[in-house]
Amino acid sequence: MKEYTFEDYKELFEEHLMDFIPDVDHKSITLYDSMKYSLSSGGKRIRPILLLAACDFCGGKVEEALPYACAIEYIHTYSLIHDDLPCMDNDELRRGRPTNHIVYGEAMATLAGDGLQSAAFEAMNRDMLLYFDDPDALKRRIRASYEICKGSGCRGIVAGQVADMEAENKSSSKEMLDYIHLTKTAALIVAAVRAGAQLGNPDNELLENLTVYAENLGLAFQICDDILDVEGSEEEMGKKAGMDSVNKKATYPGLYGLEESKKRLNNLTDTAVDALSQYYDNAEVFTRLAKDLAVRGK
Numbered sequence: 001m002k003e004y005t006f007e008d009y010k011e012l013f014e015e016h017l018m019d020f021i022p023d024v025d026h027k028s029i030t031l032y033d034s035m036k037y038s039l040s041s042g043g044k045r046i047r048p049i050l051l052l053a054a055c056d057f058c059g060g061k062v063e064e065a066l067p068y069a070c071a072i073e074y075i076h077t078y079s080l081i082h083d084d085l086p087c088m089d090n091d092e093l094r095r096g097r098p099t100n101h102i103v104y105g106e107a108m109a110t111l112a113g114d115g116l117q118s119a120a121f122e123a124m125n126r127d128m129l130l131y132f133d134d135p136d137a138l139k140r141r142i143r144a145s146y147e148i149c150k151g152s153g154c155r156g157i158v159a160g161q162v163a164d165m166e167a168e169n170k171s172s173s174k175e176m177l178d179y180i181h182l183t184k185t186a187a188l189i190v191a192a193v194r195a196g197a198q199l200g201n202p203d204n205e206l207l208e209n210l211t212v213y214a215e216n217l218g219l220a221f222q223i224c225d226d227i228l229d230v231e232g233s234e235e236e237m238g239k240k241a242g243m244d245s246v247n248k249k250a251t252y253p254g255l256y257g258l259e260e261s262k263k264r265l266n267n268l269t270d271t272a273v274d275a276l277s278q279y280y281d282n283a284e285v286f287t288r289l290a291k292d293l294a295v296r297g298k
């Protein structure tokens with residue numbers, strides 16, 4: 001059986017990135033081009049890598065998780081396109097390139113986001129249709145799809161985006177800041193890990209440990225993004241730095257200061273790594289990702 005490294009998951013994912021984007025009628029080719037523009041502009045692919053790794057970790061078949069890995073990256077990419085729109089964060093740079101609406105206009109960018117979101121659900125449903133005569137395999141896929149629907153919905157990133165918008169120009173409580181980070185960022189990371197796990201055969205303890213890992217990683221991920229927005233460069237982030245303070249966002253450095261934010265980033269990383277410590281070297285992909293992230297935010 002093949003042992004995958006972080007790079008192997010990424011390479012496999014990149015090979016299949018466009019597999020579940022439906023062939024559109026030539027008359028709608030601008031929609032296709034606009035979706036492809038954002039998808040293929042080189043994100044870090046953290047969520048699909050986590051999904052493939054969690055499936056593998058829980059004894060599932062990595063190649064069979066590809067429709068779900070693509071679905072989560074399509075949803076993530078749609079959320080970035082919409083987040084960058086003038087009516088939201090009004091950003092002009094993403095993944096090191098002009099944002100979708102700068103290239104294709106606001107209306108097309110909105111529709112590219114919509115198209116990516118529905119392509120995600122189409123990919124998962126098309127896969128489930130193949131397993132009607134295998135109830136166990138079908139159940140695993142329904143569970144995985146449910147995790148992704150939940151993380152991307154109005155208790156997940158959409159709620160996070162609303163809370164993030166409404167917290168602009170206000171002083172937020174610590175509780176509110178945690179809520180924003182848990183929904184805006186951690187929800188899709190938790191969805192990636194849990195969906196991948198569901199495609200394998202995890203026992204309750206393993207699923208719980210992976211969830212603790214993902215929640216802590218998700219919070220650490222957002223704190224790292226907040227720190228880089230203050231201290232990082234445009235080149236490092238692929239987007240304009242300093243925008244949180246321009247937009248008067250609720251952020252960790254804003255509420256706790258940089259030093260405290262870095263401490264919290266380290267504590268969250270330790271908690272994430274500890275959650276999987278009993279699995280030793282087998283959890284290397286997960287622990288390396290968490291540790292590399294903490295280094296980025298240092």
Ligand code: GRG
Nearest residue numbers: 043044045079080082083157158161184185225
């Ligand atoms: C539902 C419109 C809508 C938005 C949801 C995801 C989101 C909320 C907003 C996007 C902006 C943002 C700062 C989100 C926080 C999560 C985050 C740090 C996203 C960037 O993810 P990376 O670093 O990006 O994985 P790449 O480009 O590498 O894929």
